[in-house]
């Protein structure tokens with residue numbers, strides 16, 4: 001079983017990509033000492049604690065995964081309020097100056113409802129920044145690795161029943177449209193392609209990164225329309241791991257590519 005509750009104990013160690021992508025989001029928001037901040041899809045709360053270090057205001061983290069929130073609460077010595085709640089059920093009104101949403105938007109079941117809730121949760125003049133993998137080929141390395149499940153005789157029949165849990169759009173304008181329809185004025189919206197040449201990645205590190213997020217879809221029984229054969233997950237893991245090894249150059253490093261949407265919106 002691979003969902004965020006099972007991933008939670010190791011998440012903070014393996015969420016390297018999510019953490020590096022968050023830095024730009026922090027720059028976009030410039031959180032002040034008095035801002036009240038919501039961390040939407042806070043996971044195990046390591047970025048929520050970073051938010052705490054910027055502000056003396058109220059800091060709240062919400063996430064629908066009980067396992068992630070349990071880990072967040074266990075490490076919480078900073079007076080942060082963590083709640084088990086999906087963005088679609090967010091019902092706070094006029095409470096925050098800032099909403100921070102890192103690497104979670106792609107999991108939303110109803111993005112329009114979630115963003116409309118965010119608009120209501122912000123005070124007038126409040127701002128929201130969101131970063132998430134974008135485009136169907138969000139990470140060509142992951143997409144290629146998963147092709148091995150589609151092609152291998154031991155997995156292809158079952159993998160044909162996989163249904164994607166993710167919400168990806170192809171253009172920055174489409175993302176901006178969701179925010180604009182909820183009432184936001186969109187300050188900026190851009191899909192950036194990051195090629196990690198400067199910090200080369202070994203094949204086993206690729207697999208750990210895969211396990212910190214993508215595995216909660218590709219290796220999650222809830223994302224298949226059939227019961228998974230008993231050895232499916234372990235066979236699939238082996239195939240994906242080997243495929244990452246085949247992506248490595250002679251020196252053992254894989255060049256990682258990621259497409260990400262960065263959006264900043266403001267409630268007028």
Ligand SMILES: C[S@@+](CC[C@H](N)C(=O)[O-])C[C@H]1O[C@@H](n2cnc3c(N)ncnc32)[C@H](O)[C@@H]1O
Pocket residue numbers: 004015018019022040041042043044047062063064065068085086087088101102103104105107108109212213
């Ligand atoms: C890859 S983790 C990101 C966690 C954290 N924001 C970070 O950057 O490390 C994605 C998180 O989105 C959460 N999530 C999934 N569906 C969600 C929803 N509908 N509303 C809010 N969060 C959601 C998951 O439970 C998971 O903790």
